[in-house]
Amino acid sequence: VMVWLRRCTHYLFIVVVAVNSTLLTINAGDYIFYTDWAWTSYVIFSISQTLMLVVGAMYYLTFTGVPGTATYYCLIMTVYTWVAKGAWFALGYPYDFIVTPVWLPSGMLLDLVYWATKKNKHSLILFGGVLVGMSLPLFNMVNLITVADPLETAFKYPRPTLPPYMTPIEPQVGKFYNSPVALGAGAGAVLSVTMAALGCKLNTWTYRWMAA
16 A cells, blocks of 8 residues: 555656646747747746756656656656647647757756766756756757747737737846846756755655655
8 A cells, every 4th residue: 555655646746747847838938928028938937947847857767766767757748748738729829839848858968967977866966957957948948949939929829818908019138137048047057956956855755754
């Protein structure tokens, strides 16, 4: 029974984190949101996706102890996003807006660190967290370059349910920084280490709770 409960807790956590990551991705690709806030929303959602990815992937990776699991977890997130975007497409959203697998390279880096450090958790937290935090904003930018122009998309696919005051406007680019990729990568690299440690710790807490 305890093994069954532990497995259920594990899979429930994986599903919750992956679903939340998917929702964050959809919001980052929401052309109204992106058009209104431009690089500000890009930075915020890059960081939030980085943290959701690293905590779930670290939990999954250290739970199984098998290099390659983090990449598999990122694949789950990608498939979830494709399915969710398919549903949104049925509601009138353009399907080509952020559906490329931006998390897979970051998951591969996490697996590579785990393998290269011979499954050393402390090295995984430090090096893996930094690499994921620095890499995802880069891939996210490449992702945005490959999709349709947000401003053009916003006017091409208007939302009939929006009130007039939420009509798309010109992008509001932040004046306090010059590079959204650098800001997202810098903040993500610092915060991801903490979230990576939390992902590892969740395994300990799960086992202790189950064994109590």
